[in-house]
Amino acid sequence: xxxxxxxxxxxxxxxxxPFRSExxxxxxxxxxxxxxxxxxxxxxxxxxxxxxxxxxxxxxxxSTFNMLERALIHDPATSIICIDTWLxxxxxxxxxxxxxxxxxxxxxPDIYSLFVDNVRAKGYGDHIxxxxxxSLQAAKLLTELEISADLIYLDGAHDKEEVLSDIEKxxxxxxxxxxxxxxxxxxxxxxxxxxxxxxxxxxxxxxFVHSRDKFVFYKK
Ligand SMILES: C[S@@+](CC[C@H](N)C(=O)[O-])C[C@H]1O[C@@H](n2cnc3c(N)ncnc32)[C@H](O)[C@@H]1O
Numbered sequence: 001x002x003x004x005x006x007x008x009x010x011x012x013x014x015x016x017x018p019f020r021s022e023x024x025x026x027x028x029x030x031x032x033x034x035x036x037x038x039x040x041x042x043x044x045x046x047x048x049x050x051x052x053x054x055x056x057x058x059x060x061x062x063s064t065f066n067m068l069e070r071a072l073i074h075d076p077a078t079s080i081i082c083i084d085t086w087l088x089x090x091x092x093x094x095x096x097x098x099x100x101x102x103x104x105x106x107x108x109p110d111i112y113s114l115f116v117d118n119v120r121a122k123g124y125g126d127h128i129x130x131x132x133x134x135s136l137q138a139a140k141l142l143t144e145l146e147i148s149a150d151l152i153y154l155d156g157a158h159d160k161e162e163v164l165s166d167i168e169k170x171x172x173x174x175x176x177x178x179x180x181x182x183x184x185x186x187x188x189x190x191x192x193x194x195x196x197x198x199x200x201x202x203x204x205x206x207x208f209v210h211s212r213d214k215f216v217f218y219k220k
Pocket of ligand 1: 036085155
């Protein structure tokens, strides 16, 4: 079997498997996240059969594992590049329930080690490249690494300025025929809705579909 690109990049960037440490938490798998309507992603994955997925906004990996499990049915060499600061977003600080989920430790969110445990428990280390940085920083690094992706899933920041930046910065990684899906394209998240409308206005290189709470852009 061809090695997944994530395995090769993990070797290049980290000198080996970044998930090789011992489990740090008990239980070793925590199923927590916001992965709503995974069937929208499943349908696109069944059509595209992506070999490379970029995900912005990962948290503990619920949406990562949903996408990867589906994609691996079609291609055992699928990789997913997981981009997150693992520091949460302003909305996590403003909602008391979500703030608890930041697991603050000495004033700082402590989430990444839970994601690592989850990846190890799932056995997906060779398929996942973790990029622990802002989406803007990751876009610059991925450009240098000459990465392209069949599917891009955006679920990071939710304010207009950052969502528009994520769409603009990640659109170039898609070839014609590729697909970008973004979460929370719905009334409770007006910043996402406004960013989507601003990006797609007057563009002729995309086909737009609204599916459940997601926007879907196919690159033409
Ligand atoms: C809603 S959560 C992602 C949920 C995940 N997709 C799921 O379905 O469970 C949003 C994530 O985006 C990350 N995030 C927000 N803004 C970011 C940015 N500019 N760059 C990188 N990560 C960011 C946060 O740290 C947080 O983990």
